[in-house]
Amino acid sequence: MATRAEWAERVERWERSGLSAEKFARREGYSPKQLYWWRWKLRAEGISPPSTALTQAPCFLPVHVVADASPVVAEPIEIALPNGRVVRVRPGFDPATLERVLALAAEETPC
Template sequence: MATRAEWAERVERWQRSGLSAEKFARREGYKPKQLYWWRWKLRADGPSRSSPSGEAPSFLPVHVVTDASPIAPEPIEIALPNGRVVRVRPGFDPATLERVLALAAEETSC
C-alpha cells in the first residue's frame, strides 16, 4: 500500500505530465479514481509537513532591516478630557512629557 508521500509524488507527476488521469493511471498501473481522490485529499488536508519528494524544506536567508521606512513616524496624540491635545514625537523625554501632561491637564489656561 502506498503512503501519503508516495501519492503526493504521483499526483504531482500526473499534473506535470499534462496527461489525462485515465492515460497517466493506465501507464502507471493504477485506477484514475485513485488519482482524483488523492488530489482531492491532498488539497483538502492542505500542504503536508514534508515535501512530496521526502526532502527537508529549504529556507531562504533573511535580512532584518531596523528602519526601512523613509517616512518619519507620526507623532502620538494624547487628547485630554479638558479638550487639550498633546502631540509627542518619537524620541521624547518621558520626564518632560510627564510635566507637560500635568500642566496641560490643569483647568487654567496655558
C-alpha cells in the first residue's frame, strides 16, 4: 500500500503530465478515483501539489507572421532629363500620368 508521500508524488506527476486522470491512472496501474480522492485529501490537509502552471514544461504556441503594418516612408525619386529639367515623383504616383509628364518635360520648348 502506498504512503501519503507516494500519493502526493503521484498526484503531482499526474498534474504535470497534462493527461486525464483516466489515462494517467491506466498507465500507472491504479484507479482514477484514487487520484481524485488523494488530490482532494492532500488539498484538504493543506498539502497541495504545485500548480501545473508552475511545474509544466513551457509549450510553444503557433505564431502567424503577417506583413509589417507600419507605414514605410519612401523617399521621392528625381528624374533628371537631358534638357536639364528635373521631375520629382512621390510614392504612389500614377504611371500613366508620369508618362505624360515626362513626355511634356522632355520637349525642348520652354514651359
